[in-house]
Amino acid sequence: MSEAIEVARTYLRPGKKLPTVWCGGCGLGIIMSAMLRAIAAIGVDKNKVAVVSGIGCTGRMPTYVDFNTLHTTHGRGLAFATGVKLARPELTVIAAMGDGDALAIGGNHFIHACRRNIDMTAIVANNQIYGMTGGQYSPTTPHGKRGTTAPYGNIEYAFDTTALAVGAGATFVARSSVYHAREAGLLIEKAIRHKGFSVVEIISNCHTSYGRMNKFASPVAMLEWMRDNSVSIKAAEHMDADALEGKFTRGVMVESDKPEFIQSYDEMAERVATDPAAVANVKKVIQSYDAMADRLKPENG
Amino acid sequence: MITADPKGVLTGSHYLDGDHAVAEGALAAGCRFFAGYPITPSTEVAERISARFPLVGGLFVQMEDELASMAAILGGAWGGAKSMSVTSGPGFSLMMENLGLGVMMEVPTVLVNVQRGGPSTGLPTLPAQADMMQARWGSHGDYEIIALSPSSPQECFDYTITCFNLSEKYRVPVLLMMDECVGHMTEKIVIPKAEEIEIEPRKWFKGSTEDYLPYKPDDDMVPWMVKVGDGFRFHTTGLTHDERGYPVMSAECQKDNVGRLVDKIRSRVDEIVILEEEEMEGADVVVVSYGISSRVAIPAVERARADGMKVGSLRLVTVWPFPENRIRELAGQVKAFVVPEINLGQICLEVERCAAGRAETILVPHAGGWVHDDEDIYQAIRGGAK
Numbered sequence: 001m002s003e004a005i006e007v008a009r010t011y012l013r014p015g016k017k018l019p020t021v022w023c024g025g026c027g028l029g030i031i032m033s034a035m036l037r038a039i040a041a042i043g044v045d046k047n048k049v050a051v052v053s054g055i056g057c058t059g060r061m062p063t064y065v066d067f068n069t070l071h072t073t074h075g076r077g078l079a080f081a082t083g084v085k086l087a088r089p090e091l092t093v094i095a096a097m098g099d100g101d102a103l104a105i106g107g108n109h110f111i112h113a114c115r116r117n118i119d120m121t122a123i124v125a126n127n128q129i130y131g132m133t134g135g136q137y138s139p140t141t142p143h144g145k146r147g148t149t150a151p152y153g154n155i156e157y158a159f160d161t162t163a164l165a166v167g168a169g170a171t172f173v174a175r176s177s178v179y180h181a182r183e184a185g186l187l188i189e190k191a192i193r194h195k196g197f198s199v200v201e202i203i204s205n206c207h208t209s210y211g212r213m214n215k216f217a218s219p220v221a222m223l224e225w226m227r228d229n230s231v232s233i234k235a236a237e238h239m240d241a242d243a244l245e246g247k248f249t250r251g252v253m254v255e256s257d258k259p260e261f262i263q264s265y266d267e268m269a270e271r272v273a274t275d276p277a278a279v280a281n282v283k284k285v286i287q288s289y290d291a292m293a294d295r296l297k298p299e300n301g
Numbered sequence: 302m303i304t305a306d307p308k309g310v311l312t313g314s315h316y317l318d319g320d321h322a323v324a325e326g327a328l329a330a331g332c333r334f335f336a337g338y339p340i341t342p343s344t345e346v347a348e349r350i351s352a353r354f355p356l357v358g359g360l361f362v363q364m365e366d367e368l369a370s371m372a373a374i375l376g377g378a379w380g381g382a383k384s385m386s387v388t389s390g391p392g393f394s395l396m397m398e399n400l401g402l403g404v405m406m407e408v409p410t411v412l413v414n415v416q417r418g419g420p421s422t423g424l425p426t427l428p429a430q431a432d433m434m435q436a437r438w439g440s441h442g443d444y445e446i447i448a449l450s451p452s453s454p455q456e457c458f459d460y461t462i463t464c465f466n467l468s469e470k471y472r473v474p475v476l477l478m479m480d481e482c483v484g485h486m487t488e489k490i491v492i493p494k495a496e497e498i499e500i501e502p503r504k505w506f507k508g509s510t511e512d513y514l515p516y517k518p519d520d521d522m523v524p525w526m527v528k529v530g531d532g533f534r535f536h537t538t539g540l541t542h543d544e545r546g547y548p549v550m551s552a553e554c555q556k557d558n559v560g561r562l563v564d565k566i567r568s569r570v571d572e573i574v575i576l577e578e579e580e581m582e583g584a585d586v587v588v589v590s591y592g593i594s595s596r597v598a599i600p601a602v603e604r605a606r607a608d609g610m611k612v613g614s615l616r617l618v619t620v621w622p623f624p625e626n627r628i629r630e631l632a633g634q635v636k637a638f639v640v641p642e643i644n645l646g647q648i649c650l651e652v653e654r655c656a657a658g659r660a661e662t663i664l665v666p667h668a669g670g671w672v673h674d675d676e677d678i679y680q681a682i683r684g685g686a687k
Contacts, residue, residue, distance in 0.1 A: 047531070
């Protein structure tokens with residue numbers, strides 16, 4: 001407990017009044033503290049951390065944390081973070097997003113960030129609903145579950161966030177839940193330490209909207225659901241499809257080594273500056289128009 | 302003002318099209334972060350920058366779309382870089398969302414629109430000037446923006462630098478509103494020596510980290526800026542915010558915040574605006590034009606003068622903010638304004654508004670796809686001079 005208080009004192013913004021905008025019992029506080037514990041464990045200078053977000057309940061997370069914090073537009077947190085990181089590669093850049101933010105309106109940015117492999121961390125707080133707007137179905141609302149815009153049950157199918165990230169080429173992909181708060185913090189720590197683009201999905205609870213419409217009596221009931229319906233990746237290896245039906249897996253899905261974008265860019269710049277063929281090519285680009293001008297001179301026919 | 306970093310300046314005479322000249326202007330201005338998405342007729346800017354940037358310590362990234370490009374250049378600017386993106390109509394529409402974020406966060410950055418025919422996909426390879434009102438009003442909410450319109454490759458180079466300087470001074474995204482003609486027109490351009498290029502530095506905050514308030518305005522209404530990662534641990538948001546950058550949902554805060562965003566530009570229009578005037582003394586008709594249309598109008602104006610008509614020429618290098626005072630002043634002196642533009646009536650509405658019935662406003666429309674026939678402009682001048 002003392003560790004938690006220490007983390008809160010160190011990393012929550014002193015000038016920012018609590019409580020948060022989040023409902024009592026919301027999982028976002030657990031995710032925020034998991035992120036702070038991860039940063040504390042790594043020991044990054046808080047001046048060198050940038051937390052970028054989009055819109056929605058998760059979008060408000062940066063307001064409370066004592067880093068460089070940038071609250072942007074819906075879905076664009078990762079694209080904005082890309083600019084921050086590329087302009088200042090020495091920073092630890094984290095994008096905090098909800099499921100609608102990351103996977104619906106920001107879905108394109110999400111998959112391309114996975115593919116591009118810039119050394120940033122995306123935390124996807126997945127509460128399976130649009131919470132801030134009052135409970136509309138999201139890209140991760142399970143088939144058949146209700147939202148205020150799916151009053152008779154969702155006829156669409158949910159994204160599997162981590163499978164999407166793996167398919168799009170992210171070099172670190174993990175999942176946990178707010179019930180597994182300690183594990184969530186450790187996975188976020190691993191993700192931040194990873195050199196390359198990392199994704200951590202944390203299954204969260206929106207009892208106010210999702211829970212109310214889908215027969216969860218309380219936040220506790222939703223946390224118990226996470227406990228009872230998740231399986232560690234290790235355990236899942238020994239389970240068949242039937243046993244895994246309706247359950248989500250937790251742990252590190254992918255941890256791979258691929259050259260990081262900025263590293264590759266720097267190598268390319270180095271090559272272009274020193275390799276004679278590359279130098280000649282750049283000169284050609286610069287001079288192509290001037291060469292045309294020379295040809296057009298009367299003395300050159 | 303400081304002078305340009307010689308590393309990016311390709312001093313000498315060159316034969317370049319407007320797109321390439323914009324790229325060189327950005328390099329000379331110190332732009333070192335570019336995020337963009339390919340779109341005709343602007344792509345050549347990105348191509349040249351992708352070739353040039355690795356040699357000067359710049360970072361080029363091709364994003365997945367224009368929504369991301371605009372977001373990335375805002376992030377890059379907060380990271381301390383001078384940043385830019387380039388697009389055309391369809392991409393410009395997508396960028397409107399984060400252009401508004403740039404206005405709200407007061408981010409110095411430059412966005413170039415090489416205009417093509419619209420609406421929708423329209424005429425990808427042919428010119429138009431039909432995004433002029435979108436440049437002013439395209440993002441939701443109340444705001445003011447700065448937009449310049451060059452008419453030659455040399456001006457593409459020069460005014461790209463001006464755009465960067467204005468963006469730093471007023472902390473607002475600045476638009477360079479080109480058109481396909483100027484973008485693909487190839488002419489001689491002269492790039493001066495670095496020490497002859499004036500650069501407006503960023504409005505860096507020089508006080509201590511404890512004293513920093515990201516949105517506390519200076520006397521010129523523009524707040525001081527810091528870099529992400531320099532110890533200030535500030536918050537910035539697209540929400541209506543107080544001086545600390547923290548969201549405040551109230552009518553009072555909205556008035557202070559948005560009021561200042563508008564006033565910092567509106568109160569200094571005369572300082573921002575660049576106009577080129579010619580033979581205004583005793584003019585009966587004034588041709589008000591911008592971009593490629595100001596060059597197309599030249600033969601029509603000369604012919605009318607040869608015919609004995611008194612024709613002045615007012616070229617809007619700065620289109621936004623609109624030079625209201627000057628048009629109001631002229632409206633009391635002339636019979637008519639003639640406004641040739643490659644659209645079906647946009648900037649002419651501003652001229653008409655400021656003329657307020659005291660002088661006639663004659664639009665010379667063109668739906669796009671090519672430039673005006675100067676005969677049409679000549680006939681409009683003749684009509685106005687009667």
